[in-house]
Amino acid sequence: MAAGTEFCLLGPLTVRCGGTALTVPRGRVRAVLAALLLRANHVVSLDELAEVLWGADLPPSAQVNVQNYVMRLRRTLEPTGSRISTQPPGYLIVVADGELDIARFDALLREARAAAGDGRWPEAAARAAAALALWRGEPLADADSDVLAAREAPRLAELRLQAAETRIEADLNLGRHAEVIGELRQLAAAQPLRERLQALLMLALYRDSRRAEALATYRQARRTLVEELGAEPGPELQKLHQRILDADPALSLVDPAAPAAVAAPIRPTPPQQLPAAVAGFTGRAAELEALTRMLDQARGPGTVVISAIGGTAGVGKTALALHWAHQVASRFPDGQLHVNLRGYDPSGNPAAPAEVIRAFLDALGVPPGQIPASEEAQAGMYRNLLADKQMLIVLDNARDERQVRPLLSASPASLVLVTSRSQLSGLVAADGALPLTLDVLTQAEAVDMLTARLGTDRAAAEPDAVGRIADLCACLPLALAVAAARAAARPAFPLSVLAAELADATGRLDALDAGDPAANVRAVFSWSTRQLSDESARMFGLLGLHPGPDISVPAAASLAGAGEPEARRLLRELARAHMIAEHVPGRYAFHDLLRAYAAEQAGHTISQDERDAAIGRVLDHYLHTAARAVLLLVPSKELVELAPLRPGAVARQHADGPQALAWFETEHQVLLAAVNLAAGSGYDRHAWQLPWAMASFLQIRGYWQEWAAVQRTALDAAARLGDAAAQALSGRLLAQACAALGDDDQAREHYASCLVLYQRLGDRLGEARVRQGLGWLPERQGRYAEALEQTEQALRLFQAIGDKPGQAVTLNNVGWLYGLLGDYQQASASCRQAVTLCAEAGDRLSEGNAWDSLGYAEHHLGNLAEAAACYQRALSIFQESGDRFDEADVLTHLGDTLQAAGEFVQGREAWQEALAIFEDIQHPHAAQVRAKLAGTIDHASPSPSA
Secondary structure: OOOOEEEEOOOOOEEEEOOEEEOOOOOHHHHHHHHHHHOOOOOEEHHHHHHHHHOOOOOOOHHHHHHHHHHHHHHHOHHHOOOEEEEOOEEEEOOOOOOEHHHHHHHHHHHHHHHHHOOOHHHHHHHHHHHHHOOOOOOOOOOOOHHHHHHHHHHHHHHHHHHHHHHHHHHHHOOOHHHHHHHHHHHHHHOOOOHHHHHHHHHHHHHOOOHHHHHHHHHHHHHHHHHHHOOOOOHHHHHHHHHHHOOOHHHOOOOOOOOOOOOOOOOOOOOEOOOOOOOOOOOOHHHHHHHHHHHHOOOOOOOOEEEEEEOOOOOOHHHHHHHHHHHHHHHOOOOEEEEEOOOOOOOOOOOOHHHHHHHHHHHOOOOHHHOOOOHHHHHHHHHHHHOOOOOEEEEEEEOOHHHHHHHOOOOOOOEEEEEEOOOOHHHHHHHOOEEEEOOOOOHHHHHHHHHHHHOHHHHHHOHHHHHHHHHHOOOOHHHHHHHHHHHHHOOOOOHHHHHHHHHHOHHHHHHHHHOOHHHHHHHHHHHHHHOOOHHHHHHHHHHOOOOOOEEEHHHHHHHHOOOHHHHHHHHHHHHHOOOOEEEEOOEEEOOHHHHHHHHHHHHHHOOHHHHHHHHHHHHHHHHHHHHHHHHHHOOOOOOOOOOOOOOOOOOOOOOOHHHHHHHHHHHHHHHHHHHHHHHHOOOHHHHHHHHHHHHHHHHHHOOHHHHHHHHHHHHHHHHHHOOHHHHHHHHHHHHHHHHHOOOHHHHHHHHHHHHHHHHHHOOHHHHHHHHHHHHHHHHHOOOHHHHHHHHHHHHHHHHHHOOHHHHHHHHHHHHHHHHHOOOHHHHHHHHHHHHHHHHHHOOHHHHHHHHHHHHHHHHHOOOHHHHHHHHHHHHHHHHHHOOHHHHHHHHHHHHHHHHHOOOHHHHHHHHHHHHHHHHHOOOOHHHHHHHHHHOOOOOOOOOOOO
16 A cells, blocks of 8 residues: 555545545546445445445446446556455455544544543544544535435534534633634524534623623524424523523633533433343354444444344344343443334334334433424434434334334444344445344254253253254244243153154145245244144234234233133243243233234134124223223313123223323323224224224323324224214314314314314204314414404303303303403403303313413402412312322412512412422423523413413
C-alpha cells in the first residue's frame, strides 16, 4: 500500500495518494468506490453493489457491469497499492487505520463523547471540533447512487449533528456561552423538533443573562412540538425550563474549569424486556463467537450494528439470540427491548411496525398522554428517544425487511438483533445487516443437547441410542427437544426403544435423510401427539384455533368446554411434553410451527361443527369477560344485549376497576386478534360487540389507532348482519376514535351517518348522544357558539325522552360552554341544575364534574368563597371514588381560586397536592401545575380537560 493515502467521503468523494488527488471516474465507478469504502475491510456482494447502482430495477447484465466498474476502479487506485480483492460473493477493499475520513470522524466522536462523559471538557471540545473539521460538504452528493444517498446521507448527517451537540455542550461547560448562541440559533431553527438543541440554546441564553429569551425559546419549542407531533416536550426540556424559572444556581457556571451540568434528563428505569434464556442451551460455540466478534468489530464507522439470524423453523434462532443477548446485555446500559413480530404466525397477523413502536414507547417510559396520535409522529418520537442511547433491541420472528426497518435504531451505540426464517437479504444490502445463517446442530452438539436433557448417567448407559436419536431427529433442535421430553416422561424405558419408535415412522421420517427439517418436525410432532392422552391431544388441536399470541387458563377452558382445573392439568401436560410453553405464570404460548401443526391436527381430528363451537365458546369468554370488566372501569357505559354464554364457556368476574384494567392490559393483543377471528369466522355479533367492550380501555390507554381499526371491523360486521342499531353504535364509537386521532372530518362524517340511522330507528336517545359528540368537535377548535348549539339540541332531546342521566351530563356541558363564552351567570344556573340532577340519578362522578364546572363559573363571577366551596364538594366526590386525575384537576382549580382570594399559602398547598398526583400518574398536566407554582401563567385559565 502507498504511504499517505487518504479516502474522503465527508464531502465530494476524493482519493489522495502522497498528497496528489487521483481522478476517480464520475458516475457509477464512484458509486462502487463509495459503497466499498462504506463497508471497508468487509466483503460487499455483487448483489449489494448492483442494488447500489440500479436499485430494484436491475438490468440483465448487472453483474457483468459491476465487474467492469470494479476493473476500472482497480486501475484508478493502482498508485495506492492492491486495494480491492475478489472474495466470494463479491469484493473487499482494504483500508488501513487513519486512511478513511469517516473512520477518523467516528473515532474522534467516540473520544469526544467519552471525554464529555468524564467531565473532561477541554478534551471533549477539541476532539469534537477535530471531528467536525473533517467535513468538507455534503457526503455522497457526487456518488451517483440514489440508494446510497437515501441510506447513508441521513445517518451521516445525524452523526455530524451529534458531534456539533457534543462540541457545543463542551463549550458551554467551558464558559463559552456567548460564542455559541449564534450557531445554536441556526441549528435549532434547522432542527426545531430536536429537543437537545433547544435545551442547549436555552442554557446558553440563560448563562448569557438572557433569561427571557431562554424562556421564549422553550415556549416556541413547545408550540412546535405540540403542533407537529401532538406531544408535550420531553422530561429533559421540561426540567430545564423549570430550573430556569426557579433560577437554579446549579445552572450558572461558576468555574469554567469545573464541570457544570446541562439539565440532566429524568431517566425512567431502563426497560429489561429480554425473556428468559432457554434452559440447558448447548452448542453454537462458533455462532456465539461470530456474534460477539460482530459486536466488537462494528464494520462501519458510526453504523448501527444489525445482526440478522436466519434459518429454518425450529433450528434454534430464538434460543441462540436470547442466549447471546443475555451474555452481552450488560454492554447496553440503556436497557433492552424485545418483541415477537409473529412474522410466520399461522393466524396470518404479523405484528405491524406501528403496533410495536407504540408498545416500545410504553416500555421506554413515555406517559400515554405524551404519545402523539399519528403513527408517523409515534415513529419519529421512537427514533428520537433512541438517537443517543445504548440499547439492545431484539426483533424476533420477522417476516420481511418492511416489518423490520421502521423499528431500527438510529444510534450507532445500539445493537439490533433480528431473527427470521427469511434471508432478509434486503436488510443486508440496504441497511448493512450482518447475516448469520443457522444450520442444524453438529452431531456432537446434538448429542450434547440430548445428554443435558436426559441426564449424564442415562445417556452414558446407551451412547449408541443417543447418537441414533440425534441422527433420526436430523440434529434439529426443536425435534431433539420434543424427543428428549418424551424420553424423560418414560424414565423406565430404554433409549433404544425410543430410537426404534422414531425409526418406525418410515413414511414421514424419510425426510430426515433428505434434509427437510419441516418434514422432520412434523414427523416428530406426529409421533409426540400420539403419546398424549386423548384429552390433551384434543386440547392441543383446539389451541391451534386460538388467535394468539398466548392464552390464559380460563380461555383454554372455554375453548375446550372444560372446567378450569381440567384445562390447567391438560395445559401442564402439554407444557411438559414441550408442545406449548408457560412463558409467564398462567399463560401459555406456542412456537409458531407448533401452532401451525396444532391447527393442522384440529383439521384432521376435530369435526367442523366442533371447531366452530370451540371458536364460539372462546369468543364468548372474551366478550363476556370484557363486558363485565368495562362496567367496572366505566359504570355509566351504555349497555348492549349479549347472547347468553354457550355451555362450556366461562367468563371472569373481577373484583374492582384496577383488576379489570389489569385484565385488559394482559389480554390487549389477544382481544385484537379475537376481533379478527370473529370477523373471519362468521361470528359477526362478537365482531361488533367486542370492540364496544374494548373501546373504553383503548381510549383510556391512548391506543387510538387500534380503537379506530376495531371499530371499523365492528361497523362492517354490523352491516353484514343488517343490524341498524349495531351500525349506529359502532359508527358512533368510530366517530369518537377518529376525533381522538384528530381526524375531525372523518368523525363528523361518521356522526352524520349515525344520526341518520338513529333518526330512522326512532332512537332519540342515540340521536342525543350523537349531538353530544357533535358538540365536542367544535369545542376543541374554540368554536364555542357552534358547540353550544349542538349541545343544547342534545339537551332538548334528553329532556323530551325524560332521560335524567343524559340531561344531567349535558346540562353540565352546556354550563361549561356558557362559561367559555363568558356568560358566567347562565353557566352557573345550568351547572346548578346539573348538580341537582346528577345527585338525583346517583351519578357521583358526573356530579363531581358539575361541581367543578360550577366552581369555575362562580370564580369568574367574583364569588371566590362560593367557588372554593364548590371545588371542595367536587374534591370529596373524586377522593371518595378514587378518581385520581379528576382529584388533581380539581385541586388545581381550587388552588387558582385560593390564590385569587389572597390565600397564597393554601393555594400553593393545593397546587402542590395536584402536582404530586399528576407526577405519580405521569400526566402532562404536571407541567402546567409546575408553571403555576413558578408564577408564570394565568391561574384562572380553564383546564384543557375541564
